[in-house]
Amino acid sequence: MRFLASSLIxxxxxxxxxxxxxxxxxxxxDIHESINPYFSDSQxxxxxxxxxxxxxxxxxxxxxxxxxDNTAHRIAFTTEFGNTIFDFILSDQDFKVxxxxxxxxxxxxxxVLEQDFRTLIREEITPSEIFAKxxxxxxxxxxxxxxxxxxxxxxxxxxxxxxxxxxxxxTFEFSEIKDSVARHIQITHYNIKLxxxxxxxx
Amino acid sequence: MYRFLIIxxxxxxxxxxxxxxxxxxxxxxxxxxxxxxxxxxxxxSDFTQSKHLDFLSNDIESSGKMAFKAPENISWQYLTxxxxxxxxxxxxxxxxxxxxxxxLDLGSNELFKQLNHLISASINGDMFNADEFDISYLxxxxxxxxxxxxxxxxxxxxxxxxxxxFSNEGTVDEVKMIEPSGDYTKIVFSNRVExxxxxxxxxxx
Numbered sequence: 519m520r521f522l523a524s525s526l527i528x529x530x531x532x533x534x535x536x537x538x539x540x541x542x543x544x545x546x547x548d549i550h551e552s553i554n555p556y557f558s559d560s561q562x563x564x565x566x567x568x569x570x571x572x573x574x575x576x577x578x579x580x581x582x583x584x585x586x587d588n589t590a591h592r593i594a595f596t597t598e599f600g601n602t603i604f605d606f607i608l609s610d611q612d613f614k615v616x617x618x619x620x621x622x623x624x625x626x627x628x629x630v631l632e633q634d635f636r637t638l639i640r641e642e643i644t645p646s647e648i649f650a651k652x653x654x655x656x657x658x659x660x661x662x663x664x665x666x667x668x669x670x671x672x673x674x675x676x677x678x679x680x681x682x683x684x685x686x687x688x689t690f691e692f693s694e695i696k697d698s699v700a701r702h703i704q705i706t707h708y709n710i711k712l713x714x715x716x717x718x719x720x
Numbered sequence: 721m722y723r724f725l726i727i728x729x730x731x732x733x734x735x736x737x738x739x740x741x742x743x744x745x746x747x748x749x750x751x752x753x754x755x756x757x758x759x760x761x762x763x764x765s766d767f768t769q770s771k772h773l774d775f776l777s778n779d780i781e782s783s784g785k786m787a788f789k790a791p792e793n794i795s796w797q798y799l800t801x802x803x804x805x806x807x808x809x810x811x812x813x814x815x816x817x818x819x820x821x822x823x824l825d826l827g828s829n830e831l832f833k834q835l836n837h838l839i840s841a842s843i844n845g846d847m848f849n850a851d852e853f854d855i856s857y858l859x860x861x862x863x864x865x866x867x868x869x870x871x872x873x874x875x876x877x878x879x880x881x882x883x884x885x886f887s888n889e890g891t892v893d894e895v896k897m898i899e900p901s902g903d904y905t906k907i908v909f910s911n912r913v914e915x916x917x918x919x920x921x922x923x924x925x
Contacts, residue, residue, distance in 0.1 A: 563778055569817065580780065586775070596771065599905060600780075600904075601879070620877075719802055
């Protein structure tokens with residue numbers, strides 16, 4: 519009986535909406551579009567030193583992101599020596615693989631990368647709900663079928679959280695922000711052992 | 721078709737004033753580089769690297785220090801704009817990525833063995849191996865440039881060609897690695913010092 523009660527409590531907590539779990543309260547009259555500015559300037563080359571840890575294997579390289587026009591971004595990853603590991607074009611409708619190392623050409627990996635880059639570069643955020651706590655705002659929006667929360671602190675985007683079953687699945691943390699560039703970005707997956715750390719080098 | 725070919729050839733001649741070396745000039749270069757490579761037990765040098773990706777507004781620049789010790793020990797250290805060091809030593813690859821150290825045993829990996837050999841060879845310039853490459857000998861302005869096209873399909877999937885520019889002394893001034901897409905990495909060496917004892921720690925993590 520006690521077991522049943524604790525299971526019910528756990529179940530109840532599990533179903534609590536993600537923002538409520540964190541103590542955020544809904545803002546009903548303030549739903550407006552917001553922007554992720556970090557890869558939005560087509561004049562800029564976004565160049566990052568990347569460190570990727572996957573299942574305790576660590577490797578590095580250079581990640582380059584370029585906005586081509588209003589619909590597409592080019593995303594390339596090279597070794598420090600300059601050899602291309604992958605090169606994608608990502609648009610709202612399409613995900614084109616220009617090049618990928620044979621060893622990495624796995625559907626499951628490509629899906630993870632596509633999903634992460636979609637989250638990272640999506641500029642316009644059309645919220646379905648907005649929540650607030652002190653100087654922080656959580657904006658709920660969907661990218662494809664995936665639910666995301668955008669955390670703004672003092673109007674600056676500091677984190678994107680992908681949520682499934684009211685639990686965080688992936689977080690994108692932005693720091694060292696200057697002139698609409700997040701010089702440090704940390705992507706952490708919670709359902710697979712994968713972290714990507716990006717440090718701007720330009 | 722012929723007209724198109726002639727126009728294309730003319731255009732390429734205008735864009736890149738290259739001429740073929742004579743057989744004799746190519747032979748002299750090979751000998752000079754081979755001799756230089758035999759005499760050179762160690763090299764230290766600075767390098768600057770530019771990565772050209774066609775879709776970027778600017779090339780990605782980096783620079784650092786290189787050390788070579790015969791037969792095939794190499795330390796390749798980026799100092800700006802990030803800190804990253806790779807050492808090829810005794811069939812091992814030692815990496816220090818801004819303090820994060822890792823080690824790979826390459827003894828069993830043929831591709832990496834080849835890579836190690838290739839990097840050593842391209843630092844020396846002594847890679848005139850007709851079994852491995854289609855080689856063409858060119859003169860660009862006053863410089864001698866050799867194009868090496870890997871024959872191994874596994875390799876040419878990564879690198880379509882190496883263009884190595886040689887100094888008058890037969891040392892390597894510049895290496896350009898061209899990818900199948902046409903994007904390339906250009907490495908320019910400077911402040912080269914030969915046959916000076918290099919401390920062991922240079923070849924450690």
